[in-house]
Amino acid sequence: MTDQVDGIAHELSSLDFHHPYTPYDVQNQFMQTVYQVLETGNGQVGILESPTGTGKSLSLICASLTWLRNYKATRQEAALQEAGESYKDEPAWIVEQLLSRKRSELLQQWEDREKRLASIRLKEKAQEERGRKRRRVEDVSAVVETIADEDAEWLLDADDHEVSDRDALSGLSKESREILERIGLGGRIYYTSRTHSQLSQFISELRRPAFPPSLPPSVAKASDVSPTEPVKLLPLSSRQKLCINPFVARLGSVQAINDRCAELQQAKSSSKCSFVPKEELLSQTHQFRDSALATIPDIEDLHHLGKSLSICPYYASRVALPGAEIITLPYPLLLQQSAREALGIKLEGNVVIIDEAHNILDAISNVHAAEIQLSDLRRGRQMLGVYVKRFGKKLKGINRVNVGRVGRIIDGLSEWLEGALKFKVCLDEHGIVDPNDLTRHKGIDQMNIYELIQYIQESKLAYKIESYVAHVEAEGDSSNSGPPKAATPVLHTLVSFLIALTNLSSEGRIFYQKVHGAATDVKLTYLLLSPTHAFSSVASSARAVILAGGTMSPFQDYKDQLFPTLEPGKVTSLSCGHVIPPENLCVWTLASSNPASPPFEFSFKQRGNREMMTQLGLAILNVCNIVPDGVVVFFPSYGYLDEIVKVWQQRQGESSQTIWDRLQARKSVFRDSKGESSEDVLRDYSQAILGVRPAGDKRTGALLLSVVGGKMSEGINFSDRLGRCVMVVGLPYPNIASPDWKAKLEYIESTTEARLVKEGRNSGEATAQAKQAARDFYENACMRAVNQSIGRAIRHRGDYAAIILVDRRYGTDRIRGKLPGWIRDGLEKESHERGLGALMGALGAFFRKKSQAGNGP
Known part of the structure; x- marks a missing residue:
């Protein structure tokens, strides 16, 4: 075992990480550790600390991309060898001829792709030199078709609740989808950080180093190929950052944009978004894919590219996903399973790198947090009244029932909060809420909240009510000559809180708290006490997870909170020294x-x-x-x-x-x-x-x-x-x-004690260790x-x-x-x-x- 470890250490020490500068000792140590975690795979976790100023981002890039290129080349070489072994009963010259043809096909595929991307890079450079500006889409009349019925945008369809959010690529044939998949040669890195500015800095660093091609050694040696291969990067983001439809983008809030976008893709929608990728415009989709993969773009570049090609960058990004080696995305898009599914992100067999990871525990809690204020609920009740007054007689069947249920939930939560304002807040400005007390009002506990949430999401009820009320209020404001103002997303806030309410378990708590600066307002807040379950879908799926930051110490919380059941041998931690003398x-x-x-x-x-x-x-x-x-x-x-x-x-x-x-x-x-x-x-x-x-x-x-x-x-x-x-x-x-x-510490104490007792510790010892x-x-x-x-x-x-x-x-x-x-x-x-x-x-x-x-x- 010792000889094996020494062998791996020797192999890593002699590895070329293609660092653009002469790396410091601490950078070599950091890169070797990242590479070893990724190479070992099988659910390995690295918790790594490298002080600010030590080139952490560049070290992450060099280590992870060196591993990825080696991994892809090695995997393809193994596939060639396996193909040869399957013909072992044939004469050697036939086997070699067969392998030679397979190598030629692989090389041709690689060269075709690289030539196509190189051509796009030359075109982009020529355009920049001539100072040519990207064409902007200004003909908004082509964005959506004429709406036949002025109420159609806000009226609930009789069958709306049966329509789910369709895949934006559903217009593409199976053959087209397969063509789009072929560009990807397997294996990718998902890199996430807290803010878009941090992701942009990472992308800037990504332009510095150069890496050898991902071809198998037997192919690269036998051909005269370029010694380097440009990195294929794809930045992913939300519709709010990428939407180029002015009628949708102006809605402002993420929830409203998401709902309106999904609604414009429904089969029964009378207004279609013209920017969604279409089968008949596959060449346009290919151009977006190739341009994105050729140029190492940031989010702003992707947005401009979509506008110049008149194609939605949010959905067209999915087409480029199979060919990307590194995908950057902000925390929320990685940490929420629903967001990953919407973007087509599959972590299985791939690598996840979380930078600035000292924030990760709070980030997971924030992603799953929710709150609602009494003033929000009063506003929501008012909006519901305006909507029902206009469309109440047109609501039939399940639509009428569910709109009524939403009203009852608003009334029930309002009733509890009004009581809290009178009796609880006067005694204490904050406290814990028993969810059973909360749902007892107006018979909320008798409803199937899961079904109601699904209905609201699929029917786009929240968007339709809020956008209709915004329309009414804008028309009533004679001084407003501009476009309708987007309403505060009160009902979307309510839906988020209902989702948290259904997720209640020993891992979450609901609190009431007085709203500062508002004497007659109080709010409910859902807090995730443990990130373990929420992060488990990432940790259990990925080949390896790297948590990296400038100040990760102390490390123990990441192990206890994110990977409590992971065996110690699967966790590697490193605290690098500084590069200063x-x-x-x-x-x-x-x-x-x-x-x-x-x-x-x-x-x-x-x-x-x-x-x-x-x-x-x-x-x-x-x-x-x-x-x-x-x-x-x-x-x-x-x-x-x-x-x-x-x-x-x-x-x-x-x-x-x-x-x-x-x-x-x-x-x-x-x-x-x-x-x-x-x-x-x-x-x-x-x-x-x-x-x-x-x-x-x-x-x-x-x-x-x-x-x-x-x-x-x-x-x-x-x-x-x-x-x-x-x-x-x-x-x-x-x-x-x-x-x-208080709730967090009580949760840690109780769960730790229960785990230790289950492991066979005596009660006194378990209690003492849990308190510690x-x-x-x-x-x-x-x-x-x-x-x-x-x-x-x-x-x-x-x-x-x-x-x-x-x-x-x-x-x-x-x-x-x-x-x-x-x-x-x-x-x-x-x-x-x-x-x-x-x-x-x-x-x-x-x-x-x-x-x-x-x-x-």
Whole structure:
């Protein structure tokens, strides 16, 4: 076994990942780990941490695409060998002739595809050079046919409930579908991240490296083919991002666009969308496919391509799917099984890479969350009344019954919320709702909610009611000369909440909560307590799953929450070091300012200590006196930041200057606040550091007071002079008294205990371990937020910064063990015992060395 492991390690160490630059050791380590997880397959999981600035995205690209090309080539070579073995009774020359023909066919197929795509790339380049603009579709009269009956758009069909959302490619013949499938040679990577901007950055990185062709070795060696093959990328997105039908796109909300789009494809629809791919325009579909696969497009490029060809990019993307090697898509499209099915995504045998995966637990909860407000329900009842007044007499059979049921559900939920507003909210602003109490009103518990949801989705009831009411309201507004305004998607919100209601199990809870700023409004919120079941369809289907991020520590929650039943041998975790040299990082923990002062412990009980707040202000002032340029300080919450600033603004004893005055005299001071734009604050902060100061201004750099988990703690780049020092004050534990956190911790405790008892542990031991599991989860959430804030400082190999963790609890092995590896490696081991004086000496020496080395400001 050891020899086998050594052999794999040797093979990986000699592998060429086709990195466009000379990779650092940590990048090689990262790429080798990704490759090994993908190569092993069989449900393997990799949880990988590579600090920001270490080229994580490029390493993911090089490792995964090198594996994919090798995998496809090896698989095709094996198929050729298998074909030869099936003719082993034939003479060798016949077998070789047969294999030679198969190799020629494979090579011809590959060359035909590559020549076609190369031709499109040349055409695109020529168009760009001539400055030719893409043709825009402006003749909206061709978008939809004339509607015979002005009410047809909103009236429910007698058989509407029997019509399901049809496949947009249903107009294509079986032969055409097979032709479209042939371009794909098997195996692909699904890459997902949190936002479209992050996906766009990934696509930009994808244009840097070049990879060898995916041909089997015996074919590539025997022919004179290009040493490289362009990557085939396809970005997927929602209809909201890709729809080119102006009558549909203007509806605004995702739900309304989805419903209207599906309605325009129904067989009985009197208005057809002219952009949906059609059998008679197959060449147009092929052109979209080839253009998309030839050019490494982002979402905006795909949208423009669809407009230039007058073909829907949302549905035409499905045609390009078989030929793509990498498919990018935002979190929700991967994490929802219904969304994957709608897009034609099949994970079986393929690879899933989740980048920025420190967000994945929250992302899964957000995708499956739902809420409804009393004001929404009142608006929904009003809309239903307007619709029934116009179409009530035309509603027959199941339509009449189900419209009535929707009304009863609205009335029942409204009745419960009105009662909560009178009796519950006056006692407590939030709490847990028993779903049985919720559905008892107006006989909701007697309805088949599953059937009603299916009816609403298939009949497009929510869209029809909301669009009709928007039409009526627009016509009644004489001052509005533009197109009808899209109504707030109240009924779609109701449907989402009903879906959550049917999914209720031990994994979910419903809460009531007062709506801030509205004295007469209250809302219901569904919260998914465990992501395990929701993620299982991804984890169980894919060949391998990679969770990658800049700050994944601590790792245990991903294993416990996403893969609790996966055997340990199938999980690989890696925390990479940083690419910066050790002398570019100074990490200290500060437990107190001096032996006579209270220790820094910003726990809920101690954080109101005014003396501690004062000593913190003086410590930050001392840091500002030594650190050049930018200092960023993260606090546990906006509320606590406000409290501390108030103390700093008060005079201490006979001092003529407050701590706040002294800070402002040393550096320009900025505060992150809930109400102010983070872009404005960051712009002013950057200008104070990088810009020219007015004559007489002796301040050096700027101080930014921010919040862990706030707008400045993620996605903001404090590189170089913008972040020469990052301080984290306290441990930002979530509010354990909030209903959602109480429910989460109770769920973890109860499920862990039940699992341990089932495994044969005695009751006392199981209870103790379950309580510890809940504490770990709570603490890990805190440390993930801390680690994310720390990661704002070092952004590239030449960067340098000091990181100061202010709280005596950072001196414990338990907390230190949950810091990223590169932070632990740079941490001054006994710093928590040495006080402010030693810290000032260390900071002074650190920045003097940088200045002497020519790295100073």
